[in-house]
Amino acid sequence: RDHVLQDLLVRRTRTDVQRYYHADLHFPEVVGPESLHYRLSPSLSRLFAHTVRLIGPRICSFFGTEDSSGPKFIASDFHSIGGLTYSRYRALEFLTTPAHIKRYAWRNMTTDRISRQLALLSQINLIKRFESSFTAFKISLRHLRQKTQVMIDMWEHDAIFVCPAFDINALFDLPERYKQTGIRLTFDDVAAEIRQKIAALPPEKNAKGQNAEYHRDDFHPLYIEALHSDLEFLNALIDDWNNYSDDPKLDAFKRALVPVLLDPARNPSGLLVIFTESADTLHAVAHAIESVDPDLPVLTVTSANRHDVEPQLRANFDANYRGTPSSDFRILVTTDVLAEGINLHRANTILNYDTPWNATRLMQRIGRVNRIGSTADRVYVYNFMPSVEGDSIIRLVHKAHTKLQTFHHLFGEDSRIFTSAEEVVHHELHPDTGGVSSELERYLYELKRYKDAHPARYAHLLSHPYPIALGVQLPQTQGDAPIAPDPQEPTEGEVPELAPGSTLCLLHTPDGHSHYTLVGPDLSA
Incomplete structure (x- = not known):
């Protein structure tokens, strides 16, 4: 920061804009963030805690180090793990043939490590869906059960496909494929289809044979026990x-919608923007709004329909829209597809229904309504916080707070983003001079104004062979001191009197002396 960014980065914070351009540009004041909380009933609290224990055990290795004879199994009692092992994503960890294992190892990534990382990603996603909404979580549980059942079916048919190039789970989702095509397929039909797909892959897409069909004998026999253990847990949870x-x-959310989020005293436009990471949560929130007031028009946006609804989106929520503004929708519920690249600043109230894994998304979300040209003087930010139980595993609040606080300290920010505990810092790039209000920055600002007003005179002074410090006496100004570094305090009588429109120059000559001279409007010295 001190040795690189300070010299290379010029960051115009809103403090700068409000100080120097307040007559031309206006930013709203950010109020908050304010946290929204919810309580669980005693029975639901017990189920919640039980669920967190089942879906959040530590992801540990099933095997010891690999040697020439293959991996050595070190854990056989899956129930002692106390929860899901996410074995559907760990097939590579159970391969027993060194040649097969070598297909999937990459640099320093062993099959054991790859499998555990895939399992960890699946676990994090499941917990985040749990925090997003119960609707999204239930759907994720059913999806994980379907994927686990597919692997068990492949084991029972002795045709186990490991194919990174294809979505095996979608291909074996026979009810969904029947719904889409009206054709009833069997396991053997899909297996034959996958074999054809593998054979049709170009050599560069399957050079190491990573897309392949295996048999039960290629895996440690305890793999099927791990799969059945997970299926048992999933059935019980569902x-x-x-x-x-x-x-x-x-x-x-429904209780806070009208009295808090749509409060006319805070939200005079009556427009509300709600962000969520999950499309399933999005639909649940939209239905909840309809149950509160069927007359509240809601626009829902995901990656699937963004292009189609963009004209409506801009007409209703973009204060810079050049067409005729519309009032067809009061509430926008969207995924992070709208977290950047769009103006939503006709609205001044935003709700983060869940917390994104990437904390930068929080800044981007708020930036949709906290923009130049906002129709409101204040922007209100509300956040639903993750539960203590779930956050103790994925530490989402801690990670978001740490990353945002790093941004505050390194670059400076104008408002808090996520919690009231954030320390907003405006001047970390120049701590020794006070940052955005430093003498150097004020001098550079005045120098830029001088250059814009007198380009020819500025070019003339810039071509002078000696270093020059400038003080500018602008027209209609009689008593203001020039804003300039003063390397040598002059004695009384040494500084010539400035006429309006003239420029005072302090020249530093090679012999170590300094003297003042005047440059008039005609560039005469």
């Missing part, structure tokens, strides 16, 4: 959660 149709987070 049965437990099917007994609960309520979502306390969604209920808290």
Whole structure:
């Protein structure tokens, strides 16, 4: 920061803009962020804690180090793990033939490490869906069960496909394919289809034979036990959660919608922007709004329909829209597809229904409404915080806070993003001179104004063989001191009197002396 960014980076914060360009540009004031909370019933709290334990155990290796005879199994009691092993994503870890294992190893990434990372990603995604909404979580549980069942079916048919190039789970989703095509397929039909796809791959797409069909004998026999263990846990979780149709987070949202988020005192435009990472959560939120007030028009946007609804989106939420503004929609519910590249600043209230894994997304989301040209004087930011239980595993709040605080300290920010605990810093690039209000920056600002007003005179002074420090006496100004570095304090009588429109120059000559001279409007010295 001190040795690189300070000299290379000129960052115009809103403090700069408000100081120097307040007559031309206007930013709204950011109020908040304010946290929204929800409570679980005692029975739901117990199920919540039980679920977190089952889906969030530590992802550990099933095997020891690999040698010439293959991996050595070190854990046989899957129930002792205490939860899901995400074995559907760990088939490579159970391969026993060195030649097969070598196909998937890459640089310093062993099959064991690759498998554990895939399992960890699946676990994080499941927990994040849990925090997003119960609707999204239930759908994810069913998807993971379907994928686990596909692997068990392949094991039972002795045709196990490991194909990074294809979506094996989608190909074996027979009910969905029947819904789309009206054709009833069998396991053997899909297996033959996959074999044809593998054979049709160009050599460069399958050089190491990574897309291949294996048999039960190619895997450690305990793999099927791991799969059945996961399936048992998933069936139990799905049965437990099917007994609960309520979502306390969604209920808290419905209670806050009209009196808080659409409060006319804070939200005079009556427009609201809601962000979520999950399309499933998006639909649940949209239905919740409809249940509160069917007359509240809602626009939902995902990657699937963004292009189609963009004209409506801009007409209703973009304050810079050049066409005729529309008021067809009051609430926008969107995924992160709109977190950048779009103006939504007719609205001044934003709700982060869930917390994105990348904390930068939070800044980008708020930036959609916190923009130059906003129709409101204040922007209000609300955040639903992750649960303590879930966050203890993925530490989402800690990671978001740490990353945002790093941005604040390194670059300077104008407002808090996620929590009230963030320390907003404006001047870390120049801590010794006060940052954006430093003498150097004020001098550079005045120098730029002088260059714009007197380009010929500026070029003349720039071509002078000796170093020059400038003080500018602008027209209609009589008593202001010139804003300039003063390397040598002159004695009384040494500084000539400035006429309006003239330029005072302090010349430093090679012999070590300094003297003042005047440059008039005609460039005469």
